[in-house]
Amino acid sequence: MFFLRLFYLDVIVADEYSRQAQEARTSKIVVEAPRGTIYDRNHNVLAISVDATTIYANPSEIDDVQATAAQLATVLGGQADDYAAKMGNRNLQFSYIKQKADVSVADKVRELGLKGIYFLADSKRSYPYGQVGGQLVGACNTEVDEQTKEEYLTGISGLEYYYNDVLSGKPGYYEAEYAQNGSPIPGAVHQSVAAEEGQDIVTSIDIEMQRTLELKLALGLYQVGTESGTSVIMDGGTGEIYAAASYPLFNPADRSTVAEGSMQLKAVSHLIEPGSVFKTATAMAILETDTMTPSDTVYAPASISADGYVISDAHERGDTVYSLRQIMQYSSNVGISLSAEKMGFDKLYDHIKKYNLNSPTGVDYPGEQTGYMVDFADWSRVVGYNVSFGQGISLTPLQITRFYGALVNDGVECTPHFLIGMSNAEDMPDWEGQKEKVIxxxxxxxxxxxxxxTVVTDGTGKRAAIEGYNVAGKTSTAEIYDEVNGGYLKGVYNLCFAGYIADSSSQLVCFVGADNVPSDSAVTFIFHDIMTEAINRYNIVSE
Structure with a gap:
C-alpha cells in the first residue's frame, strides 16, 4: 500500500500537484503603459508620465501585521488599519500597499526595512505648469479594472479625456514565480508582454501666451466686478487655438480644492445670448445680400414696437437717421433691427445657418454645446428684431470666434482645434479638409x-485700440435671461468683445467675455492688453 501510494503521488498526480504548487507561488503583474506626453506648440511639456514606485506586500511573510501597518502609516499617511486589511490574508503572496507613490516616499518606506514589503518601478502623471493651461490639458484619475482589480490612469477632463485612447497605450503584463520571501525566482518568468506606450501629442497651445491670457483676463474680470469670464485666441486661417481660459481656473497638479465649473472651458461649454457682438453676423448678411452698403441709411426712431414689446437702444437718444456704419459704430438695436427687416428675416435666418452659428464647431475638446435658435417657422416680428442684435439666440463664445475667424480668412471658416501633431502622423485629423467657405x-x-x-476708432470699442495698428471688432452688453421668473435680469450683464488686427501679418482672432457684470461697462481693455502681448510675442506688423 505504501509503494502504491508513492507511485500514485510521484507518477499519477505529480504533474497536477506540480501545477498547483506553481500556481500558488505565481503572480500575474500588469504593467501599465506610460501615457503619452502632451506638448505645447513649442514642445514645452504640459503633461508627462514620470517615475513612481508601487509598494506591495507578501502577507505570508509578515509576522506582525499591526506593527508593519503602523510603520507604513507613519510614512504613507492614512490609517494603519487600512494597510493591515491589505496584509491580513496570510494565504496571499502579493497585495498592493500603494500604487504610484512618489519615488522619494517609497525610498523612505524602503529605509524602514520592513519584512515582506517590496517595490516595483511604476509611473504617474505630472503637470509641470500646474494651473497655467491646466483647464485645457485636463487631468487623470486612477481607476480600477473590475476584472483584474488593477489600477490604471484614465483622462477625466480636458485633452487628457478627449484624447484618452490615443494617450493611454496598451498595458503589458508578466507572470513570475515568487519565493517564500516574496522576491521573484530568477529565470521563473513564464510569460511576458511588453506594454505599448501611448502616443505623444503636440497641441496648438502656446503656454507663455496662455499664461499672459490667464493673467490679463483675471485682472480685467476683477476690474469689471466679476469672477467669471472667458477668453480665446485662435488663428482664423488655421483654426489653431493658441490660448483659452475661463474663470475660475483649474490646477491638475493640485486637486485639493476644485472650484465648481473650473474643469470646463466656458468658451466651449457655456451658452450665452451674445448681444451686440452678433450684430456683425447680421451686418455681414445685409452686405452680402446687397441690401445696404456701409453708407446707406435708415430712419431709426428712439424706439420701435412689435408684438407688444418695445425695442430701444442701450442708451437714450432721440429719433435719428443712421447709416449702416453708424448702426455698428453706436451699436444701435433699433437700427440693426430695421435693417434686418429690410433684408428679410428669412434671409437673416438662412445666413445664420450658412455661417454655422447654429452648428457645433467640432473642436477637439469635451463638452461642446451647440446653441439654440427658434425654427424660422416660429419666428415672429419681435423674434426677428431680437435675433438681429443677439438676443433670443444662444451660442458659445467659440462659435462667435470661429465666425470672426472667417472675416480674416477670406470668408473661410476653420474647425477650431488643439491637436497639431502626434507620434503616428497617419492618425492626424484632416483639419485642412474641414475648412468651409461660408461668406x-x-x-x-x-x-x-x-x-x-470704425467701432474701435469712433464708437463703443475705443479702449480696444492699439497704437500703430488697425483693430477691428465689436462690443456687446447683453442682457441675461432670468431662468426663474422669465424675462431678463435687471442691472447685470454679460459683456463681450470679439475682434482682430486688420491689415496686418496676423490672422489671430480674440474673444473676451465677462459674465454677470453688475454694471454697464466694457471688456475692450482686456482685449487690448491680451492682443498687445500677442503683437510683441509674434512680431505682428501692420501691412
Missing part, C-alpha cells in the same frame, strides 16, 4: 472690416 461675397468682407474698425 461667398468676399468683396463685402472689406466693408465689414472697415465698419468694425
Amino acid at each position: 461667398e461675397n468676399t468683396a463685402a468682407i472689406a466693408d465689414m472690416t472697415s465698419m468694425l474698425k
Whole structure:
C-alpha cells in the first residue's frame, strides 16, 4: 500500500500537484503603459508620465501585521488599519500597499526595512505648469479594472479625456514565480508582454501666451466686478487655438480644492445670448445680400414696437437717421433691427445657418454645446428684431470666434482645434479638409472690416485700440435671461468683445467675455492688453 501510494503521488498526480504548487507561488503583474506626453506648440511639456514606485506586500511573510501597518502609516499617511486589511490574508503572496507613490516616499518606506514589503518601478502623471493651461490639458484619475482589480490612469477632463485612447497605450503584463520571501525566482518568468506606450501629442497651445491670457483676463474680470469670464485666441486661417481660459481656473497638479465649473472651458461649454457682438453676423448678411452698403441709411426712431414689446437702444437718444456704419459704430438695436427687416428675416435666418452659428464647431475638446435658435417657422416680428442684435439666440463664445475667424480668412471658416501633431502622423485629423467657405461675397468682407474698425476708432470699442495698428471688432452688453421668473435680469450683464488686427501679418482672432457684470461697462481693455502681448510675442506688423 505504501509503494502504491508513492507511485500514485510521484507518477499519477505529480504533474497536477506540480501545477498547483506553481500556481500558488505565481503572480500575474500588469504593467501599465506610460501615457503619452502632451506638448505645447513649442514642445514645452504640459503633461508627462514620470517615475513612481508601487509598494506591495507578501502577507505570508509578515509576522506582525499591526506593527508593519503602523510603520507604513507613519510614512504613507492614512490609517494603519487600512494597510493591515491589505496584509491580513496570510494565504496571499502579493497585495498592493500603494500604487504610484512618489519615488522619494517609497525610498523612505524602503529605509524602514520592513519584512515582506517590496517595490516595483511604476509611473504617474505630472503637470509641470500646474494651473497655467491646466483647464485645457485636463487631468487623470486612477481607476480600477473590475476584472483584474488593477489600477490604471484614465483622462477625466480636458485633452487628457478627449484624447484618452490615443494617450493611454496598451498595458503589458508578466507572470513570475515568487519565493517564500516574496522576491521573484530568477529565470521563473513564464510569460511576458511588453506594454505599448501611448502616443505623444503636440497641441496648438502656446503656454507663455496662455499664461499672459490667464493673467490679463483675471485682472480685467476683477476690474469689471466679476469672477467669471472667458477668453480665446485662435488663428482664423488655421483654426489653431493658441490660448483659452475661463474663470475660475483649474490646477491638475493640485486637486485639493476644485472650484465648481473650473474643469470646463466656458468658451466651449457655456451658452450665452451674445448681444451686440452678433450684430456683425447680421451686418455681414445685409452686405452680402446687397441690401445696404456701409453708407446707406435708415430712419431709426428712439424706439420701435412689435408684438407688444418695445425695442430701444442701450442708451437714450432721440429719433435719428443712421447709416449702416453708424448702426455698428453706436451699436444701435433699433437700427440693426430695421435693417434686418429690410433684408428679410428669412434671409437673416438662412445666413445664420450658412455661417454655422447654429452648428457645433467640432473642436477637439469635451463638452461642446451647440446653441439654440427658434425654427424660422416660429419666428415672429419681435423674434426677428431680437435675433438681429443677439438676443433670443444662444451660442458659445467659440462659435462667435470661429465666425470672426472667417472675416480674416477670406470668408473661410476653420474647425477650431488643439491637436497639431502626434507620434503616428497617419492618425492626424484632416483639419485642412474641414475648412468651409461660408461668406461667398468676399468683396463685402472689406466693408465689414472697415465698419468694425470704425467701432474701435469712433464708437463703443475705443479702449480696444492699439497704437500703430488697425483693430477691428465689436462690443456687446447683453442682457441675461432670468431662468426663474422669465424675462431678463435687471442691472447685470454679460459683456463681450470679439475682434482682430486688420491689415496686418496676423490672422489671430480674440474673444473676451465677462459674465454677470453688475454694471454697464466694457471688456475692450482686456482685449487690448491680451492682443498687445500677442503683437510683441509674434512680431505682428501692420501691412
